Amino acid sequence: MSLLLEQLIEAFQVLPGVGRKTAQRMAYHVLERGRDGGRRLAGVLAEAVERIGHCSQCRDFSETEVCALCAGAGRDRQQLCVVETPADRLAIETATGYRGLYFVLQGRLSPLDGIGPRELGLDLLARRLEGGEVAEMIVATSATVEGEATAHYLAQLARQHGVRPSRLAQGLPLGGELEYVDRGTLSHAFGSRAEMKD
C-alpha cells in the first residue's frame, strides 16, 4: 500500500471511535469521492487546532479571548449555569429557553484520574462568584456518580460565596450523559430545577 495512504489511515484513528477498518473506509471514501471535502476538512482542521482556545470567562471553546456568548448583551448575568462540556452547554442552549451565562468545567471531579478542582478551573469560578454579580448557580452536571459528587462540591462553593445553588430536576435518566438526553426530557428537567439544600 502507498505509504502516504497508510499514514492517512493511521491519522484518521486519532478520531474517537475510529479503528483501523473505519479509518480505511474514510481514507478510501475521501480519495474516491470526496477530494474537495477532504481538502476543506484538512484546511479547517489545521486552522481550528491552532486558533480555537478557551474563553477566559467561561472556558468554552472560543477563537477570541472572550466568547461571543459571554461578550454578548441580552444575557441575564445573575444566572450562571455550570456544565461539564461544551456539548452539554450546546444541548441546554438548544433545548431550553435559558438566557443566563455558562461556565464549562471541561470535565468532572475524578480524583482517581487526577482531575481535581484546579483542573476544572474552580479557582476561576470562585473569583467569578466573588464578583457578586451571580445570584443563582445552576449546576447541570451529569446524573452520574462523578457528576453528583461534582454537583455537591459546586453547591458548597456557591454557598460559601452567598450564591444560591440549584440542580436540574430529577428526571434525567440515571447514569445518563447529559449530552445524549432527548430535548424534551432535558427541557423539562431544566425548567423544574430545584434549589440545592445542605
Next chain:
Amino acid sequence: MSLLLEQLIEAFQVLPGVGRKTAQRMAYHVLERGRDGGRRLAGVLAEAVERIGHCSQCRDFSETEVCALCAGAGRDRQQLCVVETPADRLAIETATGYRGLYFVLQGRLSPLDGIGPRELGLDLLARRLEGGEVAEMIVATSATVEGEATAHYLAQLARQHGVRPSRLAQGLPLGGELEYVDRGTLSHAFGSRAEMKD
C-alpha cells in the same frame, strides 16, 4: 458557537457515516485531547488528496505512476486478480498467499448508475490481456447481483484474449461485500477458486 468550530463540525461530515452528532464529538475530541493528532491528520489529508492518484497499470491508489506492487519483483505476472476496490485488494493480500498481480476496477458494472466498461477501465484491462503475459485471470468481484454480472463480462473478455478466467469458490456469503468477509472464509474461497466455464 465559534464560527470556526461550526465550520469544523460541518467539514467532518464529508466522512462516510459521520452525521452532525458524530462530527461534533470528533471536533470536541480533537480540541480537548487530540490537537497534535488533529494537526497531523490535517497535514497528511491535505497531502494525500493532492498527491495520491491511480497506478497506471492496476488502477489502485498510488502516489507514484506505477504502484509498488506492480513495480515490484517477486510477483507472478501470469496471474491477474481483478477486484472491485482497493479495500478488496488489501483483504486478499492480507488473507491469502496470493503472489500474482491485481487489477482494481474501482467499482462494478451498474448500467443504471452509468457505470459501464469504460468507467471500470476495461479498455486498459483488455490491453493488458493482449500483452500475452497473463495466463489466468482470477475474478474476485463481490457475490452480489452486480458483482456476478461484472464477473461474467470479465470472463468473456478474458476468453477473447485466450486467458483462462477463474472465480472465487462459492462459499462467500450470498450478497456479501467481499471487504467484510472474515479472513478464514476469504482464504478458503480464494484457495478453492474454480475455472469459469461458458
